[in-house]
Amino acid sequence: MALPPGLSYYDGPLVETANGGVSDWVEYKNVKAYTNAFVIVDDTKVLLGLKKRGFGRGLWNGFGGKVDLGETPLQAAVRELEEEAGITAPLEQCGTLFFAVDGVEAAFNIDVFRAHEYTGTITESDEMRPQWFSIQGDLLPPSKPSATLDRAPQEGIAALPPIPLEQMWADDEFWLPLMFARRYFVGRADFSADNKMLKWWFGAAPLPS
Numbered sequence: 001m002a003l004p005p006g007l008s009y010y011d012g013p014l015v016e017t018a019n020g021g022v023s024d025w026v027e028y029k030n031v032k033a034y035t036n037a038f039v040i041v042d043d044t045k046v047l048l049g050l051k052k053r054g055f056g057r058g059l060w061n062g063f064g065g066k067v068d069l070g071e072t073p074l075q076a077a078v079r080e081l082e083e084e085a086g087i088t089a090p091l092e093q094c095g096t097l098f099f100a101v102d103g104v105e106a107a108f109n110i111d112v113f114r115a116h117e118y119t120g121t122i123t124e125s126d127e128m129r130p131q132w133f134s135i136q137g138d139l140l141p142p143s144k145p146s147a148t149l150d151r152a153p154q155e156g157i158a159a160l161p162p163i164p165l166e167q168m169w170a171d172d173e174f175w176l177p178l179m180f181a182r183r184y185f186v187g188r189a190d191f192s193a194d195n196k197m198l199k200w201w202f203g204a205a206p207l208p209s
């Protein structure tokens with residue numbers, strides 16, 4: 001399967017899960033490394049942060065930012081989660097995303113991490129306002145994901161708001177369900193200068209037969 005430019009180094013087994021948009025990928029000159037981290041508890045609730053400033057202001061997202069010189073992506077993800085939400089978590093990489101924006105020289109390579117537990121007190125930072133959301137409806141793992149929901153959701157989950165997809169990056173709906181289903185995913189989405197999604201492709205590790 002031919003992967004989009006920017007992801008072609010990936011050589012693990014993949015099945016396509018989504019694609020669409022215009023015919024050509026956006027051109028870029030260089031690539032910057034970012035991270036994005038999610039804490040998912042009991043497969044039923046996820047911690048998101050409302051971006052309070054800068055790029056993506058007003059959108060809910062995982063916690064993350066640039067990988068600093070000399071850091072591994074995992075080190076950067078752990079640091080950003082601590083800086084932005086005040087917590088530490090045993091993060092594991094669960095996917096890779098690639099974004100290009102029309103007219104912007106640098107594309108974003110985002111290593112995505114998740115953890116199923118954390119330590120510390122969730123704390124609002126200058127950059128992010130953290131909040132729990134319930135994983136509901138189409139975002140729930142399918143009935144036979146590699147890890148199934150084999151227990152009743154925790155009490156109180158129903159009282160949480162559902163994930164606010166309408167106030168998140170447009171690409172998130174394509175890969176959040178894969179992350180919640182514990183399937184490794186890769187994907188690319190390109191955006192116009194005013195943040196409209198122009199073209200996208202997503203793939204995931206095949207389900208065990």
Ligand SMILES: Nc1ncnc2c1[nH]c(=O)n2[C@H]1C[C@H](O)[C@@H](COP(=O)(O)OP(=O)(O)OP(=O)(O)O)O1
Pocket residue numbers: 034035036037054055056061062063064065066067099108110169170171172189
């Ligand atoms: N389209 C899309 N979908 C999902 N997530 C993202 C995007 N574009 C993005 O940039 N992101 C993610 C990647 C990162 O987790 C954040 C952006 O990080 P941010 O903190 O805004 O970056 P900087 O301010 O440049 O970096 P630091 O100063 O925090 O290191 O959004």
